[in-house]
Amino acid sequence: MDTRSLQLYLTLAETLSFSRTAELRHISLSAVSRSLLRIEEEVGQRLLERDRRSVRLTPAGHQFRDYAQAALGDWQRIVTELRPDNAVLGGEIRVYCSVTASYSVLSPILEQFREDYPGIEILLHTGDYADAVSRVQSGADDVSVAAGPDLLPKNLRYQTLQLSPLRFVVPAFSCAVADQVRAQVGSEGTVEDWADIPFIVTERGLSRERLDTWFRGRPGKPRIYAQVAGHEAIVAMVGLGLGVGVVPDLVLDNSTYRDKLEIVPVSAALGTFPVGLCALVQRLENPLVQAFWQTAARAYAGTQITG
Known part of the structure; x- marks a missing residue:
């Protein structure tokens, strides 16, 4: 056929x-x-x-x-059902993730997957992490690396691979933004007054939802300097001295801008950012998708979860 x-x-x-x-x-x-x-x-x-x-x-x-x-x-x-037990699975699956996740989260999965299933071709798409769940729901991709949604739709399956704390980051070098933030550090060693401090935020997604909730619990109105697609763009703009951002440790640790950024402690943390795989329940009936799903579970079994 x-x-x-x-x-x-x-x-x-x-x-x-x-x-x-x-x-x-x-x-x-x-x-x-x-x-x-x-x-x-x-x-x-x-x-x-x-x-x-x-x-x-x-x-x-x-x-x-x-x-x-x-x-x-x-x-x-x-x-697959008609193939002899010793035959090799073959075909194609579509995987979606952010740029950072493509070489951090996926690396141990792909290494094992290629060894176990050399006949399966992976079509990898990258983009904004905030699109990961919708890409799976629309059928554009079979599986995605996604932030764990607070409320999981019934037609989706999710498995957590890592938990990465969300961090406030500022430029590590002397500039107007960094000086403004350091001037607000209180006796507890944390920044309490964020009024008039420029923020670089994601347009949407879990980290934006967490940050919006955090802002509502504090006095004053936040100053949004820029809204961007993806955490990588936040790291880059903060690294240029343009504002303060909130990103998961996972992105920060894998960024080329890491040495240009500094984590700022806050009194009320934003919690952890769950990173894992998302797929439609129906698509998991596909042997290829199921093989990828199970390989991911094995690749991260027994690993130390960040945070």
């Missing part, structure tokens, strides 16, 4: 870019167009709408995407 057309369509439905799809699937741009045209002719519906500025799925395109995901999952399951 040829499943390549369905895999290609899912990549196109995710990227909404013919050139990016061609790059990821290692085929020509014209081959992507021909494959889509064949599918549309067989279905009898237009699946994508294109103009000079954008590509978007039609209602039929969304419906066919759901079908393609289910069909590939069913195909992999039946192949």
Whole structure:
């Protein structure tokens, strides 16, 4: 059975870019167009709408995407069930994570996974950690490295791999922001008055929710200097002396800006930032996704959780 057309369509439905799809699937741009045209002719519906500025799925395109995901999952399951016990799993899974997580959290998982399942190809996507759960829910990716949501939807499964404390960080060198923060250090050695101190914050996500709750319990209104996508951008901007930020230890320890940052103690901590894997319960029925999930559990079994 040829499943390549369905895999290609899912990549196109995710990227909404013919050139990016061609790059990821290692085929020509014209081959992507021909494959889509064949599918549309067989279905009898237009699946994508294109103009000079954008590509978007039609209602039929969304419906066919759901079908393609289910069909590939069913195909992999039946192949696995009919395959002899000593056969090797093969196929592709899509994994999403932040840039930092790609070389910190994923490293021990991928090392073991490649050894145990050399026939499974990983299609890795990186971006803002705040998108990790929604990427899985939408079907764009099979599994993601995500911050543990305070309330987990019933259709999702989550396993915690690490707990990383959230830290307030300021420039470690003398600058207007660092001098302003140090001037507010009280007798307890912590900063209590954050009024008029510029903050670099994430646009959304767990750390932003924790910080907003923390601000509501303190007098004065916070001064938001910039809102960015992802913790890596916060670290970079704080390292340039532009403000104060809140990031997990995990990001701080793996940043090239680490020597330019200093942790500031506060009287009321923001708690820990859970880092782990997220997947749809239904997708975990796929043997490939299940293999990745179980490998992650083994890779982090018995490890010391940060914090």
